[in-house]
Amino acid sequence: MKIKVIAGLSCLMALSVQAEEFSPFVDKKGEISLPDDFRNTMSHLGSWYVPQGDASGFHDVYMPADQVAQYRESGQFPDGAVIVKELRHSASGAYTTGAGVSHATEMVKQTFVMIKDSQGRFSDSGNWGEGWGWALFKVGQKKNASMNYKTDCLGCHIPAKQHDYVYTEGYPTLHAK
Template sequence: MHLRILSVILALLVAPVAKAAEFSPLVDTDGQIQYPRNFRTEMVHLGSWFVPAGEASGFHDVYTERASVEAFRKTGKFPDGATLVKELRHSKSGTYTTGENVSHATGEIKQVFVMIKDAQGRFADNPLWAEGWGWALFKPDNLSKNVAKSFKADCYACHLPAKNNDWVYIEGYPTLIAEP
């Protein structure tokens, strides 16, 4: 009898964690998004943006899971649980054999943005989950802490022009287009 009660209690404790892990290993049961370690080697590079001036200047390299690319190519939509990682890095310019003022990304990270697709609205009470996505921002001095406070305050203004594309600027991601 005690063993059965213990197994029921254990199942109740483990079920929410397992369910969250099935959705995304980067999201806990409260909707907190973790920094995606090793994304440069474990994910597919979607494309890059270069912003020449201003606070967002630098290279913006964007990654997602291979399965998310395959799903997008088939349906034109990101699947539930898809992760988009945008790494913003400083840039340098110099003269190379290819020309003058050639820009390249440095190893110095400015910040990392993370979006996780939530087609089921799992975290409606969490202000970082809105418009079908979870939103996170990580600074290089503490990659274990999401510094974004809410979608409306920290993400909405930049992503509003991409609202009709599921809040994603897909025109910068040639990897989403099937190869000839």
């Protein structure tokens, strides 16, 4: 009996160690958290500018530098890769570079996160599938607001399926040598 309990405990410990090693932004239940201060600690992959609609403004995309290096080597997102996309309001005005120059402001609209899971670790959860974990963070909230990636995310990412659901054409950092 005692041995069984100890075996059970060490099994649990092994599981949690495995989850920690997988990603600092995923707990053992598969809940995704928003990385802190990613604008300062991760590499900037590229930005999109959306002129109108709900998603208008700048979409700035980041991934840790070591994972960028792995992508440049293999052309694949490594297991545990974390891609953060932050939407910001924009403002425009006349600058010494020209008229109607747009820039991102300090106001965040919302933040999206994708985490690569090439082993299907969390396939039971509504926010894991197609090789990724999917998360949306509203301003000031720490909990993933996405209920189900199939209804909240996937439809819009199908056009990028041939690049592992990522719009890689917008990320010169992934390809620069």
